[in-house]
Amino acid sequence: MSQRPTIKDVAKRANVSLSTVSLVVNNKSYVSPKTRERVERVINELGYHPTSSARGLALRKSGNIGFILTNDHFTQSEPFYTKIFLGAEFEIQKHNYYILLATIPKQFNASNSIPRFLLEKNVDGVIVAGRVDYKMIEFIETMGIPLVLIDYKISNRQYSTIVMNNYKGAEQAVKHLISHGHKKIGFIGGELQHPSIKQRYIGYSEALAGAGIQPENNWIVKDLPDTRQMNGYDGARKLFSKKECRPTAIFVANDAMALGVMKYCKENNIKIPDDLAVIGFDNIEASYYVEPKLTTIDVNKEEMGIIGVQTLLNSIKEKTDIVRNIHTSVELVIRESCNSKGC
Amino acid sequence: MSQRPTIKDVAKRANVSLSTVSLVVNNKSYVSPKTRERVERVINELGYHPTSSARGLALRKSGNIGFILTNDHFTQSEPFYTKIFLGAEFEIQKHNYYILLATIPKQFNASNSIPRFLLEKNVDGVIVAGRVDYKMIEFIETMGIPLVLIDYKISNRQYSTIVMNNYKGAEQAVKHLISHGHKKIGFIGGELQHPSIKQRYIGYSEALAGAGIQPENNWIVKDLPDTRQMNGYDGARKLFSKKECRPTAIFVANDAMALGVMKYCKENNIKIPDDLAVIGFDNIEASYYVEPKLTTIDVNKEEMGIIGVQTLLNSIKEKTDIVRNIHTSVELVIRESCNSKGC
DNA sequence: AATTGTTATCGAAGCGCTTCGATAATTGTG
C-alpha cells in the first residue's frame, strides 16, 4: 500500500525544490508560469494534498474553527441551529478550514464543560450559536480567541454578532397586512425583554406609525410570560374578550404563538383568514402543516451560518478587534392565513 | 501576550529532557515516580497541553474521525441523527479525538461531494450515519480508511455496522400486548424490503409464534408503499374494512404510521386503547404529544453513536479488518395507547 | 567482584510543511 505522496515526492517528480512546490500550492511569491504549470500537473498526477497537521505546525495555526452550542439547542426538533451549522459548514469548506463542533450543557461548569479544542488551542476562532452560559463567553475571551456570536446578543458588551433582522421582518409582516387593506392590526407577543421580540414589537409599531395608523391599546397583548404556543392561545383569548373594536389582523411575534392563536380561533369559530388575518414569524415547520397554512416571516438560517463564518474569518485575518454587528435577511412567505380583504 | 507553553518549556522548568516529558504525557516506558510527579506538577503550573498538529505530524495520525451523513438526514425535524452524532461526540471526547462532521448531498457526485477530510486524509477513521450513496462508501473503502456504518445496513457486503435491535423491539412490543391479554394482534407496516421494517415484522411473527398464536392474514397489512403517516391511515382502513375477526391490538411498524392509524381510529370512532390497543416503534417526539399518548419502542440514539465510536476506534487500533455487527438496545416505553384488557 | 538484567534518562533524527535569506537568471535603464 503506497503511502500518500508528500511535498517531497512532488518536488522530485517535477524537478524543483520543496520550496517551489510550496510556493505553487499557496501561490505566493514569484514562480514562472512554466514551472507552476509543471508542478501543478505533477500534483494532479500524484493526487497530492498537503497534510493539515504539518501545515498547521509550520504556520502555528490549527486550520480549525470551533462551533459551540448547548446540547438542547442542538437536539431541538425545529432544526434552527442545525441549519445555521449547516450554513457554516458549507461556507467553511470554501476557506479550507474545518469546523469542530462542541455541544455544552446548559449549565456551564468550568471543570468539564470546556470544549477540548479550547484547552488545546486547536481552533483559530470560535462561533457560539444561541444563548450559552456567559462564563463560556468570558473564558473564550480571556483566551484571546476571535469570537463571533450567532443568534445571541449580549447587551453592554462588544462582540461581533449575527442576528436575524427582527425589525425588518416585523415591518414586512405589518406592511403585508396593510397592503391587504387592514388598518386594525393587533400584536400578540410575550417576553418583551427578549431582544428579538422587542425588535419585532418595535418594527410593528413603527410600520403602523409609518402608515399613519395609531394602534389602540386593546389590539395589543404583550405581557405574555414566554413565547410558547399556549401563550399565543391565552393572548388571543385576552384580546377577544374585549368586544369593542377588534383588530382584523394580528401580527404574532412568533409562529409557535401564532399556532396558539389559530387554535383559539378554531375553537371560537373565528375564521382565518376571513374574520381575522394572522401572520407569524420564524417559519417553523409546523407553520406549513397547520390549516390554513400560516403566512410568516422566514429566517435564512443558512445565511446566518455563512455570514458568521465569513465574519469570524475576517477577524482571524485582521489582527485588530473590529466588532461587527450584522442583521441577516428575512423574507415574507405568503401562504393562506391572511388572504382576506381588510375591513 | 505570552505564547502558550510547549513541551520544551515544561522540560526546562522540570529539569528533564523533552523525551522524558513526552514519556510522562503519554505514560510510556519507565519514568521514576519522583520525576513523573515533578513533571506533572510543572504541566499543571504552566497549563500545558500538547499541540495536536505537532503530535499528529509525529505520529502520522490526524487525531480526527470523520462523521458523514446526508444533509436532509441532518436537518430533518426528528433529531434522530443529531442524537446519534451527539452520542458520538460525547464518546469521542473521552478518547481525545475530534469529530469532523461532513454533510453530503443525497445524490453523490465524485467531483464535489467528497468531504475534504478524506481528500486530505485528515481522519483516521470514518462513521457513516444513515443511508448514503453507495459510491461514497466505495470511495472510503478504496482509501483504506476504517469505516463503521450506523443505521445503515448494506447487504452482501462486509462492513462493521451499528443498528438498533429491531427484532427485539418488535418482540417486546408484541409481548407487551400479549401480557395485556391480547391474542388477536395485528401488524401494519410498509416497505418490507427495508431491513429494519423486515426485522420488525419477523420479530412480530416470532413473538406470536412463541406464544402459540397463529396470526390470521386479515390482521396483517404489509404492502404499504412506504412508512409515512398517511400509509398508516390507509393501512388501518384496509384492515378495518374487513369486518370479520378484527384484531384487538396492532403493532405498527413505526410511530409515524401509528399516528396515521390513530387518526383513522379517531375519525371512525374506534376508541384507543379500549377498542384497540396500538403500539408503535421509534419513540418520535410526536408520539408523546398525541392523544392518547402512544406506547412505543424507544431507540437509544446516543448509544448508537457511542458504540459506533467505540467500534471505529477499535478498528483503528487493531490493524486487522475485523467486522463487527452490533445491535443496540431498545426499550419499551409504556404510555396510554394499550392499557386495555384484551378480549 | 564480575556479569547480567532492569530501570531511568537523554540526544538526535524525523514527521511534512513554510519561509527567510541567499543566489542565480532575466529584464530594464541610462
Add this chain to the structure above:
DNA sequence: CACAATTATCGAAGCGCTTCGATAACAATT
C-alpha cells in the same frame, strides 16, 4: 554595455512533538 532592479529558484532552519537507540545508574545474580 554596465549596472540596478526584478523575477525565479533553492537550501536550510524551524514549527512541537514522538521514538529509537545509547548511555548511565542501580539491583540482582552468580
